[in-house]
Amino acid sequence: MVVYAEKKALHQELSQNSKRLFSESANTTVVTCTVNGEEGKESGNGTVTSSCLDIEEYGANGEITGEKKAYVATVLERYTRRWHERSKHHLGYPANLDFNYDDLDQFQQFLINNCGDPFIEGNYGVNSRDFEVAVLDWFANLWEIKKDEYWGYITNGGTEGNFHGLLVGREMFPDGILYTSSESHYSVFKAAHMYRMECIKIDTLISGEINCGDLKANLLRNKNKPAIINITIGTTIKGGVDDVDLVIQTLEECGFPRNRFYIHCDGALFGVMLPFLDQAPRVTFKKPIDSISISGHKFIGCPMPCGVQIVRTNHINLLSRNVEYISSKDVTIMGSRNGHNPIFLWYALYCKGYNGFRKEVQKCMQNARYLRDRLVEVGVSVMLNEFSNTVVFERPKDEEFIRHWQLPCEGNITHVVVMPNVTIDKLNSFVDEIVKKRLIWFKVDGKLPTCVAFEIGKENCVCPQHK
Numbered sequence: 001m002v003v004y005a006e007k008k009a010l011h012q013e014l015s016q017n018s019k020r021l022f023s024e025s026a027n028t029t030v031v032t033c034t035v036n037g038e039e040g041k042e043s044g045n046g047t048v049t050s051s052c053l054d055i056e057e058y059g060a061n062g063e064i065t066g067e068k069k070a071y072v073a074t075v076l077e078r079y080t081r082r083w084h085e086r087s088k089h090h091l092g093y094p095a096n097l098d099f100n101y102d103d104l105d106q107f108q109q110f111l112i113n114n115c116g117d118p119f120i121e122g123n124y125g126v127n128s129r130d131f132e133v134a135v136l137d138w139f140a141n142l143w144e145i146k147k148d149e150y151w152g153y154i155t156n157g158g159t160e161g162n163f164h165g166l167l168v169g170r171e172m173f174p175d176g177i178l179y180t181s182s183e184s185h186y187s188v189f190k191a192a193h194m195y196r197m198e199c200i201k202i203d204t205l206i207s208g209e210i211n212c213g214d215l216k217a218n219l220l221r222n223k224n225k226p227a228i229i230n231i232t233i234g235t236t237i238k239g240g241v242d243d244v245d246l247v248i249q250t251l252e253e254c255g256f257p258r259n260r261f262y263i264h265c266d267g268a269l270f271g272v273m274l275p276f277l278d279q280a281p282r283v284t285f286k287k288p289i290d291s292i293s294i295s296g297h298k299f300i301g302c303p304m305p306c307g308v309q310i311v312r313t314n315h316i317n318l319l320s321r322n323v324e325y326i327s328s329k330d331v332t333i334m335g336s337r338n339g340h341n342p343i344f345l346w347y348a349l350y351c352k353g354y355n356g357f358r359k360e361v362q363k364c365m366q367n368a369r370y371l372r373d374r375l376v377e378v379g380v381s382v383m384l385n386e387f388s389n390t391v392v393f394e395r396p397k398d399e400e401f402i403r404h405w406q407l408p409c410e411g412n413i414t415h416v417v418v419m420p421n422v423t424i425d426k427l428n429s430f431v432d433e434i435v436k437k438r439l440i441w442f443k444v445d446g447k448l449p450t451c452v453a454f455e456i457g458k459e460n461c462v463c464p465q466h467k
C-alpha cells in the first residue's frame, strides 16, 4: 500500500519541482510516477499522478504584485490549454461537453445559495429558487407527475440524488432491505453503507440489467421485510436498463403490496434520454415508483456537476424538519446548495426545449450505432444495448491508449459513451487509431484478442475461439 505519509512526502518533493517544470516545458504540468514500486494500488493504472501546484506567500501584506499576477496568469493559461486538449479526447465518460453558457457570466459576481426547501421562500435573499422550481416542473412534466404531487430539488449530481432517494426509502421502511443489481453505480452501495441498510446484490443479465429471476428468489426469502428497490436506468458500464415493469410484476408475484415497497430510479444518464425515444420503456410516475434522479452535467451538459431529484410529495414529510436559522425546511442532503446550478439547467432546458433534446438523443443513438458497426467491421468485440449510447467493447491492450481517450475499464471491457459533442469525425479518428494500435498489439507484440464472451455474450465476442 502507498501510505499517506509517503504520498505526502512525494507531493512535497513534487511541489519543490513545480516551478522548474513550469519553466522548463510549456506542456508539462503533471508528473506521473510510481511510488515504492507499488504500482496500480491507488489509481488502478499503475501510477500515482500528482499535479504540482502550490500556494505561496508573497509580500508582507498579501498584496497582488505584478510577479504574482503573471504567475497566476501562466497557471490559468496552462490549464485552459490542457483541458482543451483533454476535452478533445474525452470519449469514455458520460458528459455532454457541447455547451455555451457565456450569457451567464454576469452571475459570477453573486454568491447564490439555495439552502433549504426550494418551495419555501427562506431568509437568504440571493437565491435562484425561481429557476430551480421551473427546472423541477420541466422534469415533472417529462416524467408525468402533477405539480402538486411531486417534491424535488437540484442536487450536486446523480450520487446525491441516489443518496436522497434511498434515504426517503429507508425513512419509509426503517427495517426494509435494499435490493440493487451488482452493476449498480457505486454510490448506491455507498449509500447503503452510510445508512447502515441491509443490502442484497442481485445478479445481472449480459446486458447489465437486473436479473428478475434472482430478484424474485431473494424477495421470496425475505417476505417479512419491506423492499427498497434501486432501479438503474442506464447502468454505468454497459448502459443496461433495468426493466421497471418486470420488477413491479416480480414484487406483485412475491406478494409485496404497494405499501410494502419503495422504488428509486437511478436515471443518471438515461433518465433524460429514454423519454425521447418512442419505443423505449417509459420513465414515468404513472408506474408505482417513488423517486427518480438524474445527473444534470451528463446528457444536458453543464460546467459543474449537478442533478435533479424528484420524489412523491407524500413521502417527503418524513425527512422534513423546520430550521429557524434559515426560515426554511431541511429536506435536502446538503445544507448550502449551489444556486448557480439551477440557472444553468434552466438556461439549457429553455434554449433546447423538448424538441431540441429529442433531436440530440436521436443523433447520439445513430452515432453510437455507427461506432458499433465500425468496430465490428475492424474486428473488435463489441456490444450495444437497445436504447443505449454506451458502446461496450474489449479493453484496449495499452494503458497509454486508454488514458489518451479516457476510457473507463472494468476487467476485460471498456466503453465509449456517445454524447451530443461526439461527432462522426471524432469516432472515425478513434477507430483509425484503434486499428493502427491493434496491428502493433496483435501483429508485432504477438498478443491475442481477449475473450469477452462472459462480459458481452458469445455472439458479440470475436476472440479466436468465438470468431
Ligand SMILES: Cc1ncc(COP(=O)(O)O)c(C=O)c1O
Binding pocket: 094, 156, 157, 158, 159, 160, 162, 184, 185, 187, 232, 234, 235, 236, 266, 267, 268, 269, 295, 296, 305, 306, 307
Ligand atoms: C448509473 C449511475 N448512477 C449514478 C451516477 C453518479 O452520478 P454523479 O457522477 O453525477 O454523481 C453515475 C455516474 O456515472 C451513474 O452512471
